[in-house]
Amino acid sequence: MKQHFSRIVFVAAVFCLTLPTLAQNSSASSSRMTKKTREDLIHGFMSELVYIRTSFPMGKRGLTLKDGKLSPAGTELQQMLAMWGPAVKAGDQVRITDIHIKPDRIHFEVNGGPIKKQKWYQRIEMAGPMGGGGPIVPSDANANPRGSSVDLVFDKYVPELSPKQLKDLLWPVFDFNSKSALEAFLETVPPNVKAAIKEHRVLVGMDREMVIYSKGRPPKKIREKDGEVEHEDWIYGEPPADVDFVRFVGDEVVRVETMKIDGEKIVRTQKEVNTEQPQVAKSEEAKPGNAPSLRRPGEELPQANPNSVPASSPLPVPIPPPPDQTPQGGPDQWASARLVH
DSSP states (O other): OHHHHHHHHHHHHHHHHHHHHHHHHHHHHTOBOOHHHHHHHHHHHTTOEEEESSOEESSSOOEEEETTEEESOHHHHHHHHHHHOEEEOTTOEEEEEEEEEOSSEEEEEETTOSSOOOOGGGGOEEEOTTSOEEESSOOOOSOOTTOEEEEEEOSSSOBOOOHHHHHHHTTTTEESSOSSHHHHHHTTSOHHHHHHHHTTOOOTTOBHHHHHHHHOSOSEEEEEEETTEEEEEEEEOOTTSOEEEEEEETTEEEEEEEEOTTSOEEEEOSOOSOOOOOOOOOOOOOOOOOOOOOOOTTOOOOOOOTTSOOTTSOOOEEOOOOTTOOOTTOGGGGGGSOEEO
C-alpha cells in the first residue's frame, strides 16, 4: 500500500514539473510576432526582386492570401483581368516596395503599390483670382497601373515566422527561387505547354506570351483579313530551313503550318491547350429614350399648320435694300424689310 501511494506521489510530482515546460512550448509555437522579427522581415524582404506566379488585376483592390487560398481567384479574377487589365502577369519580375505588418495580416506592395504616391510639389495648390484654385502640377493619383498589392492574412494575429516560412506562405503569388523569368513562367503553365516551351514548339491554343517564350519574337509578321475575321501570321525561319507560320486570331493560336525542307506541309488546327478566359459581357449601347410628352396613350398628334415654317427650316434672313434705296424710317427699318424664305 505504501509503495502504491509512493508511485502516485512520484507521478504527480513529475507531471507538475513538466506541466510548465509543456505550457511554455505550446505558447511559443503560437506566440505573436516580436518586434525584432518584424524589423528583420521588413529589412530582409524590402526591395526584394521576385517573380510573379499569378496575374494581379489593375485597380486599388489587390489579392488576398489565407490558408494557401487566393482571392479573388478563378472566374472572378479572370473577369477582373478582362475588364481592367493586368497590373503584372505571371512570369513578370517585380520589386517589393513596401511592407506593413498589421494585427492579423502582412501587407505587401509591389512596383510602388496600387496607389500612386505624390511628390511634395504635387501637393502644392495655388488660389485663383476668383477664389478657385488647383495644383500647380496636375497629376492622377487615383491608381498606379503597374503596381498592386497582396495581403497575407492569419486567423487572429501574425505569429512568429522565419524568412523561409514566410516565403513558403507566399509561394502561391511570389517565386523567390527562380533565377529567370522563363523559370518562373514555366511554373504557371500546364505540363504539355511547359514541355512545348522547353522544346521550342508551338501548340494550337497558346497565347502570344507563350509563343514568345517558346520561339521568341517573330522576325516577320503579316496581318490579313479573311472575310470579317482579322488574323495575324507570325513567321519563324527561312528556307532552306523549316518555316513555321503561326496564325493568331485575337490572342490565341488557331493554326500552325510548318513547311519542311523536303516540301512536306504540316497543318494543325485542332486545339491542343485550353487557355480560354471567361469574357465579360458587354453592356448594350444606351439607346436614347423617347422625348417626354403630355399626349395620352393612343392620342394622335394635331395636324401641323401648313402655313407654319418647319422647325428644321432655316430662319429667314433679312436682305437690306441697295445703297440707293433706303426704306422709309431709316436704317432702323431694315429689319422689317422683305424676307426671303
